[in-house]
Amino acid sequence: QVQLKESGPGLVQPSQTLSLTCTVSGFSLTSYHVSWVRQPPGKGLEWMGVIWTGGSTAYNSLLKSRLSISRDTSKSQVFLKMNSLQTEDTATYYCARGAEIVMPTFDYWGQGVMVTVSS
């Protein structure tokens, strides 16, 4: 069955770099795109960026200067790196699969990983 699972540090110091991994199973990264979406505590959702089936990427312009998304198709993993973290980057970070029927929507989500930015 389709699964996505995020992993990474729960605590990051301000100004440091966040590195997260999304490990997927049940589908191929060359057939479905994967996005990263984050949610600050008690707040709404923010789309961060996407890696398409061909490996190209698109980013939220608000984060573009700090964000990088890449993948390793042989390991079925998608990576997020975001630098210069601040306290406002504290959030639950989700990876989500693009739905087959309408690609810019998300039909499967990971459980999320809570990241706290604090010294």
Add this chain to the structure above:
Amino acid sequence: DIQMTQSPASLSASLGETVTIECRASEDIYNGLAWYQQKPGKSPQLLIYNANSLHTGVPSRFSGSGSGTQYSLKINSLQSEDVASYFCQQYYDYPWTFGGGTKLELK
């Protein structure tokens, strides 16, 4: 960026009631709109895409409508398992953006 404004921010309704949640886009998004349900402590789940198409496995009491800049999600005959937050998402243009959410509680 296209701004998505949801209303109301919170809503209290009784079992069996019909509930409507609104989502307004800052410009025409040509039905490029999805709705998600997020239960407490869980990940979002896709309910509706293309403004009015029901995702596989979603109960038929959920429906979506609208066009242009105005869209709505309707829940008929509210059930206890519908207690959740609901988010709209536009995907007409980058960056894909979400509404602020509507928290639905039982009265």
